[in-house]
Amino acid sequence: MNISFTKHTLDNGLDVLLHEDHSCPIAALNLWYHVGSKNERPGKTGFAHLFEHLMFEGSEHHDRGFFQPLQGAGATLNGSTNADRTNYWEVVPSGALELALWMESDRMGYLLPALTQAKFANQRDVVLNERRQNYENRPYGLASMALLAALFPPDHPYHWATIGEIADLEAVQLDEVHAFFRRYYHPANASLAIAGDFDSVRTLDLVRQYFGEIPAGEPVPAVRAAASLAGDARLYLEDRVELPRLYLAWITPAMFAESDADLDLATDLLANGKTSRLYKRLVFEQRVATDVSAAQNSREMAGYAQITATAAPGHTLAEIEQAILDEIARLVAEGPSDREMERGRAQAESQFVFRLQTVGGFGGKSDQLNAYNVFVGDANYFDRDLQRYQSVTRESLRQATARYLDPSARVTLSIVPRDRAALAAPDSAPALVA
Amino acid sequence: MTITRARLPEPGPSPSYTFPPIEKSTLPNGLRLWTVHHPQVPIVAFMLLVRRGAASDPPGKDGLAAITADMLDEGSGDRSAIDMHEAIAQIGAQFDTDIGSDATVIGLTVLSKFAPRALTLLADIVARPSLREEDFLRVRQLRLHRLTQLRDVPGALADRAFLKLLYGVHPYGHSPIGNEATLASMTADDVRAFHARSIRPTDATLVAVGDCDHAGIERMARESFADWTGASAGVASANGDLPRGARLNIVPRAGAPQSELRIGHVGVARGTPDYHALLVANAILGGQFVSRINLNLREDKGVTYGARTAFEFRRQPGPFVLQVSVQTSATARAIEESIREIADIRGPRPVTVDELTLGVSGITRGYARNFETADQVARAVMQLALYDVSDDYYAQFVPCVERITIDEVSRVMAEHVDPSRLTTLIVGDLDAIGQDLGGLGLGEPVVVAHDSF
Numbered sequence: 001m002n003i004s005f006t007k008h009t010l011d012n013g014l015d016v017l018l019h020e021d022h023s024c025p026i027a028a029l030n031l032w033y034h035v036g037s038k039n040e041r042p043g044k045t046g047f048a049h050l051f052e053h054l055m056f057e058g059s060e061h062h063d064r065g066f067f068q069p070l071q072g073a074g075a076t077l078n079g080s081t082n083a084d085r086t087n088y089w090e091v092v093p094s095g096a097l098e099l100a101l102w103m104e105s106d107r108m109g110y111l112l113p114a115l116t117q118a119k120f121a122n123q124r125d126v127v128l129n130e131r132r133q134n135y136e137n138r139p140y141g142l143a144s145m146a147l148l149a150a151l152f153p154p155d156h157p158y159h160w161a162t163i164g165e166i167a168d169l170e171a172v173q174l175d176e177v178h179a180f181f182r183r184y185y186h187p188a189n190a191s192l193a194i195a196g197d198f199d200s201v202r203t204l205d206l207v208r209q210y211f212g213e214i215p216a217g218e219p220v221p222a223v224r225a226a227a228s229l230a231g232d233a234r235l236y237l238e239d240r241v242e243l244p245r246l247y248l249a250w251i252t253p254a255m256f257a258e259s260d261a262d263l264d265l266a267t268d269l270l271a272n273g274k275t276s277r278l279y280k281r282l283v284f285e286q287r288v289a290t291d292v293s294a295a296q297n298s299r300e301m302a303g304y305a306q307i308t309a310t311a312a313p314g315h316t317l318a319e320i321e322q323a324i325l326d327e328i329a330r331l332v333a334e335g336p337s338d339r340e341m342e343r344g345r346a347q348a349e350s351q352f353v354f355r356l357q358t359v360g361g362f363g364g365k366s367d368q369l370n371a372y373n374v375f376v377g378d379a380n381y382f383d384r385d386l387q388r389y390q391s392v393t394r395e396s397l398r399q400a401t402a403r404y405l406d407p408s409a410r411v412t413l414s415i416v417p418r419d420r421a422a423l424a425a426p427d428s429a430p431a432l433v434a
Numbered sequence: 435m436t437i438t439r440a441r442l443p444e445p446g447p448s449p450s451y452t453f454p455p456i457e458k459s460t461l462p463n464g465l466r467l468w469t470v471h472h473p474q475v476p477i478v479a480f481m482l483l484v485r486r487g488a489a490s491d492p493p494g495k496d497g498l499a500a501i502t503a504d505m506l507d508e509g510s511g512d513r514s515a516i517d518m519h520e521a522i523a524q525i526g527a528q529f530d531t532d533i534g535s536d537a538t539v540i541g542l543t544v545l546s547k548f549a550p551r552a553l554t555l556l557a558d559i560v561a562r563p564s565l566r567e568e569d570f571l572r573v574r575q576l577r578l579h580r581l582t583q584l585r586d587v588p589g590a591l592a593d594r595a596f597l598k599l600l601y602g603v604h605p606y607g608h609s610p611i612g613n614e615a616t617l618a619s620m621t622a623d624d625v626r627a628f629h630a631r632s633i634r635p636t637d638a639t640l641v642a643v644g645d646c647d648h649a650g651i652e653r654m655a656r657e658s659f660a661d662w663t664g665a666s667a668g669v670a671s672a673n674g675d676l677p678r679g680a681r682l683n684i685v686p687r688a689g690a691p692q693s694e695l696r697i698g699h700v701g702v703a704r705g706t707p708d709y710h711a712l713l714v715a716n717a718i719l720g721g722q723f724v725s726r727i728n729l730n731l732r733e734d735k736g737v738t739y740g741a742r743t744a745f746e747f748r749r750q751p752g753p754f755v756l757q758v759s760v761q762t763s764a765t766a767r768a769i770e771e772s773i774r775e776i777a778d779i780r781g782p783r784p785v786t787v788d789e790l791t792l793g794v795s796g797i798t799r800g801y802a803r804n805f806e807t808a809d810q811v812a813r814a815v816m817q818l819a820l821y822d823v824s825d826d827y828y829a830q831f832v833p834c835v836e837r838i839t840i841d842e843v844s845r846v847m848a849e850h851v852d853p854s855r856l857t858t859l860i861v862g863d864l865d866a867i868g869q870d871l872g873g874l875g876l877g878e879p880v881v882v883a884h885d886s887f
Contacts (some may be wrong), residue, residue: 023474024806061439066734067723072792073445074799093799102443110439125736132691133739133759139586143799157805172639209437242582247471275520284516287572290579334843340718350526350545356475357807 001352002383003365005193008204012216014190016207017369017379018056018193021359027097027196028360029090031104032370034191035184036084037164038157038223038301039143041087046127046164047172047180049081051229053123054177055088059103060110066103073099078110080362085374087367091360094197094246098206103157104192105210112178120174127413128170131163139241140415147249150411151304156225158299160248165434186217191373225300227251229409236414236424237429242292244423246317248324248415249306252404261388262400263305265344267294269336270327271307275326275343278309288315288323300375305405317414317425318418328405335398348389352382437768447817449804453828456815461656463663464485465635468815469648472808478644479543479808480552481817485634486614487752488510489535489605490669495624497612498877501577502628503531503538503569510558512845518559525551533610536749537820538633543809560638561662565629583615585884588687588759588861589695591821595685596696596859598887600753602677605670613887617839634666635659639819644808655704678702682876683856685884686864693765693862694757697772699855701754709836711846712745717793718785718843719743719775722755724792727756738763741772745850746761749821754851762863766870769858778851784844797831 056066056079056106068078073096079088080350086189090100135141145161152158192211194203229251253259271294282289292309309320336344358364372381413431414424421430435734437443457469491498505527507522522529525548532539540560558873584590594609601607613616640659644649653873670856713721720727720743741758756776760768781784785793804830805811818827858876860867871879 024802025451026803026806062442069442069791071722071724071796072799074448074795074801076800076803085807091800091803093445093448093802095448096442096799099445102437102439106439121731122736126732126739129737129759130739132761137588137690137692137694137759139583150746206437235883240687241586243579246589274516275523280516283576284572287575290576290583310583312575313582339520339524341495343520346524346526348449348526350528352473353477353545354528357477357809358804 001264001386002318003356004381005369007205008202010208010212011186012212012214014211014318015191015373017191017193017373018204019369020198020375021195021365023196025094025124025197026359027094027194027198028364028372029092029097029100029104030193030195030260030360030364030366031085032191032374033185033282034189034220034374035159036082038083038160039184040157040160042154042160043168044176045160045168047176048086049162049164050124050127050172051167051177051180052079052081052086053127054115054119055079055107055111057123058114058121059107059111061106062103063114064189066107066303068104069099075100076361078362083162087370089360089367091098097194097198097203100209101206102172103213107212107422108190108211109188109214111181111185115177117174122179124172126167127163128166131166135301140245141238142237142239142246142433143247143413143415145237145433146237146413147247147306147411148236149414149432149433151251152227156227157223158227160301167434180274182218183218184299187211187214188216189220191370193366195364195369203374208360211256223301225301229411232408232410232412234412234425234428236416236421236428237431237433238418238421239415241415243310243313243316244416245308245310245318246425247306247308249304249323249411249413250405250409252303252305252422254297254302255300259400259404260296260298260395262305262392262393263296263303263404265389265392266331266397266401267296267305268309268347270294271342277331278307278324281327282309282320282323282378285390288312288319298373316422321425325407326368326405329403332398332402335394341394344392348386352386443662447474448799449802453805456825459648459652461659463659464665465659465662465850466639466787466821467652468639468641469651470811470815471647472643476546476645476810477543477808478546478549478552478642478646479812480541480556480616481641481816482556482810483641483819484538484633484638484819485536486666486669487534487537488604488608488610488639488683490632491605491608491612494616495620496616497577497610498620499632500533500610500612500829501574501617501620503533504577504626504631505565505570505572506531506540506559506563508563508573509564509566511564511878513558520633521555526530527552527717533779535606540767547852548661549646553651554658557662560633560637561659563629565622565626567622567799570625570777572743572810574620577611578614578617579691581611585713592694592696592859592861594848596755596884597753597818598883599677599857599859600678600698600700601684602678604746606750606752606802629778631740632662634664635662636664637666639816641812641815643812643815643817647692663781668694680877680880681884682871682874682879683858684860684862684864684879685882687761687861688863688865690762690861690863691868692759693860694759695769695772696755696757696859697769697856699754699852699857700751701745702747702850703751703754703823704749708798708846709747711838711842712850713797714793714835714838715779715795715856716743716846718789719779721763722796726774726779727772729773731758731760735764737761737768762866765860765862766874769874773853773856776851776856780847780851781844785840788877790838790840790843794838798835812884817826827886
């Protein structure tokens with residue numbers, strides 16, 4: 001099982017990955033820039049994401065919104081920014097692929113002449129509203145920010161959330177935006193994948209014509225930073241919520257690193273779905289929690305695992321914390337069962353096959369090729385990625401859990417109703433969120 | 435071949451797309467089986483559609499259809515609730531339950547090698563659920579907790595309060611989850627009775643799409659669903675007059691940085707002959723990124739992350755609604771702009787040729803991408819069964835949309851949207867915005883109490 005493709009690197013350094021799939025008359029263009037909020041510095045956060053917004057507002061040869069011509073051609077399009085990368089994509093009817101190439105190349109090569117103060121000010125307002133909607137005005141919405149800030153030290157690039165701090169967003173100047181573009185938005189820092197119903201020979205020729213003329217730009221050195229936790233950082237935050245919620249988090253290996261897959265499976269069997277150990281114990285049997293979930297959040301430089309549970313009325317976060325620690329200890333002592341391993345393998349196999357269904361958009365085949373190309377340095381990784389999960393053993397999972405879900409090196413965050421600080425897990429101090 | 439940046443390249447003709455044929459049969463118990471061969475990936479998507487949803491909740495039992503749907507996967511025969519999920523997980527299946535006003539849908543998507551096991555599980559879930567008292571009490575408690583938590587979710591508050599304002603006691607007047615009082619008084623017997631009365635094969639359709647063949651699925655389905663019998667009770671016709679409430683309403687949320695808005699009124703049913711024209715009109719008004727309302731509130735004023743409108747087509751007239759979350763300081767202005775945009779498109783500022791072209795082509799040219807995955811095709815097939823739409827609907831869709839004219843857009847908006855009937859609901863900071871609202875000409879805002887919806 002794999003995603004077949006051809007790879008071509010243009011003279012200016014742009015990687016081009018082509019995957020033909022003629023089952024549906026559509027083509028997907030997917031462009032990654034290897035820049036995210038990890039490339040920002042304290043005091044200048046939120047930049048990479050704000051920039052993503054500006055990429056839809058016009059370029060030199062099409063100095064107006066990018067949605068209109070593409071939607072008119074029957075396309076869907078979007079973009080996203082996270083800590084490690086920014087991506088842009090269009091899914092078009094096969095006949096409109098050249099239009100998407102024209103527009104993506106124009107904003108790669110010719111954005112700045114069209115990037116004005118007015119557009120910048122408007123999109124900054126939009127982003128401040130995105131932040132209000134998805135973080136400030138959403139129950140538990142600030143938890144992820146508080147967790148990142150506690151897990152990673154202030155100068156570590158994962159310390160801040162990708163959406164950015166309000167004060168930083170308000171202070172950004174247009175000339176900084178221009179400098180950011182020159183540094184990160186060029187062919188040598190990008191990867192272009194096209195998947196779907198197109199002809200590779202003709203399309204590669206078009207790609208060379210549209211993107212080949214764009215100057216290479218300076219290579220971007222990899223960001224490096226280390227982080228470790230020295231104890232149990234116990235924090236709480238008051239929020240407009242009815243039920244207190246507990247978050248336990250640990251620093252874990254990076255994406256694709258050793259133990260990353262083990263922790264993916266470990267967090268699943270601990271707290272994802274009705275078959276998970278913590279769901280059975282906390283929600284099904286003891287009924288002390290209303291929900292529980294977990295994830296290994298893999299990133300390029302490091303990952304972080306988290307387990308989250310909301311207290312049922314009449315129950316405390318202390319009870320929940322103890323139960324979570326008990327279940328982790330039991331997993332470390334006994335390892336997973338054969339049945340749990342079988343389930344994890346079956347789910348991994350299905351999830352990988354499900355991922356082959358779409359050519360474009362977030363998580364489609366074009367996005368996956370770019371992810372492997374940018375993060376692994378090898379787009380031909382789908383099969384080996386699945387292999388990572390299939391080769392997890394009871395013992396490797398047990399060891400990864402023991403090593404990384406360490407009760408003495410973690411963050412313990414409580415989100416509690418306003419003016420109810422006493423509902424936080426014991427010994428917690430107020431968290432700061434910017 | 436040389437490129438030019440002097441102008442955008444003209445897209446080539448859209449490749450024609452043909453919706454795959456649907457094979458149909460009816461099992462002896464009345465269950466309809468509709469399958470589509472879609473073999474691109476070795477997957478089968480099963481969706482079992484029962485045309486009974488939250489609108490079938492008996493009076494005083496808001497939330498019964500939804501909790502019944504939620505109980506279906508809580509065990510069957512010797513299997514406990516946990517065992518059931520273990521069986522689902524062991525085949526790596528993606529399971530979901532979806533409940534709306536008009537229907538309950540149980541979906542199970544699996545690798546095709548697991549299709550036989552999935553079908554047996556699906557039958558256990560839908561036809562032979564245990565519906566045990568003990569499980570009911572636990573599931574009900576979780577739903578009550580969920581309601582507690584929803585009090586803090588602005589979008590959920592707005593949706594629930596808005597339906598009540600628009601529909602009152604009409605079957606569409608409550609969201610599927612119901613409310614604290616109705617859930618608290620519900621029993622496991624209610625659930626068993628609802629299952630016996632409404633989750634029946636005569637008004638159900640099993641859709642299977644993917645790497646499968648009709649005969650094979652039919653053979654298995656005949657066996658798995660053999661003991662599922664009985665006829666569904668009819669759907670109560672919508673009774674009760676629609677309320678004629680205040681035009682401006684607010685659910686107070688002190689200190690909220692944004693106001694969550696809903697503006698709309700009861701609209702049209704899925705069966706309207708104006709369906710295609712309304713899709714185009716809505717795309718231009720608020721249904722796509724480059725719609726008038728989104729360009730105004732987001733791209734011009736910057737007061738929101740995004741705004742959209744929709745006609746929610748249902749078996750009976752569903753709501754026409756604009757939804758947007760705006761920064762608190764811009765609340766009154768956003769309401770004013772929104773209502774003006776809705777009024778303008780009906781005549782004062784009719785759609786332009788460019789807008790119509792964009793609205794039509796945006797819907798028609800990329801049509802094929804709606805049918806890429808087995809799940810997408812299964813959902814499309816289900817729409818036909820849910821709304822009694824003919825099989826050639828997807829084949830006729832593009833030509834029907836392409837025939838829409840400016841006059842038709844103006845006509846359907848004038849006919850189906852009435853600015854004087856719009857109800858506005860705000861979930862927001864009353865103290866901060868109260869004094870601005872007086873200038874809207876919508877009357878004093880009426881405070882909506884949390885226990886009224």
